[in-house]
Amino acid sequence: GDSVTQMEGPVTLSEEAFLTINCTYTATGYPSLFWYVQYPGEGLQLLLKATKADDKGSNKGFEATYRKETTSFHLEKGSVQVSDSAVYFCALRITGFQKLVFGTGTRLLVSP
Amino acid sequence: NAGVTQTPKFQVLKTGQSMTLQCAQDMNHEYMSWYRQDPGMGLRLIHYSVGAGITDQGEVPNGYNVSRSTTEDFPLRLLSAAPSQTSVYFCASYSAGAQEAYNEQFFGPGTRLTVL
Numbered sequence: 001g002d003s004v005t006q007m008e009g010p011v012t013l014s015e016e017a018f019l020t021i022n023c024t025y026t027a028t029g030y031p032s033l034f035w036y037v038q039y040p041g042e043g044l045q046l047l048l049k050a051t052k053a054d055d056k057g058s059n060k061g062f063e064a065t066y067r068k069e070t071t072s073f074h075l076e077k078g079s080v081q082v083s084d085s086a087v088y089f090c091a092l093r094i095t096g097f098q099k100l101v102f103g104t105g106t107r108l109l110v111s112p
Numbered sequence: 113n114a115g116v117t118q119t120p121k122f123q124v125l126k127t128g129q130s131m132t133l134q135c136a137q138d139m140n141h142e143y144m145s146w147y148r149q150d151p152g153m154g155l156r157l158i159h160y161s162v163g164a165g166i167t168d169q170g171e172v173p174n175g176y177n178v179s180r181s182t183t184e185d186f187p188l189r190l191l192s193a194a195p196s197q198t199s200v201y202f203c204a205s206y207s208a209g210a211q212e213a214y215n216e217q218f219f220g221p222g223t224r225l226t227v228l
Binding site: 102 | 116145147152153154155156157160170171202204216217219220221222
């Protein structure tokens with residue numbers, strides 16, 4: 001079945017450090033890929049997305065590239081801020097299906 | 113636009129009690145979904161709807177009922193609450209546009225439910 005695997009957290013970084021959160025997927029069809037962010041006490045918000053191989057999604061300094069050959073969609077940011085502290089979810093959806101398949105989430109903690 | 117709203121924010125139930133979690137959206141989205149979020153398991157789909165009068169089961173539907181009488185509302189009913197249903201529940205909606213698979217899902221703020 002379809003699944004998403006994320007690195008376990010928490011990821012603890014100092015402000016201005018480089019961030020990578022790994023995400024790999026298994027899909028029976030051709031998925032669209034998403035990163036969602038959940039700030040404390042809030043619902044999920046779409047951070048970025050990519051719809052086909054080699055697409056790069058970007059938003060708020062975050063980037064992720066859809067790598068079909070390695071079935072990966074790693075999230076990166078060059079310089080994190082304290083305000084980036086949140087839980088990040090990688091997800092996929094197959095065209096024609098209603099279900100978003102989520103990874104387990106990775107908590108990011110950024111200290112000043 | 114209020115987006116996706118959920119009530120209540122917090123709820124404590126005793127085993128065997130019933131209740132309804134409310135969800136409403138004001139974006140005229142065709143699709144609505146209910147997810148539950150449990151530690152270490154990400155979000156799992158409970159039920160979803162592709163339009164008024166049409167619902168279907170997701171990954172973990174047992175113990176939950178839904179109905180969709182209007183485009184705006186998609187309530188989730190727990191008929192007889194069990195401790196295993198302690199979780200955070202999220203409602204989401206999105207539009208069935210021309211590129212349906214790419215459309216963003218909008219999530220509500222969640223309902224934290226504890227069943228004793």
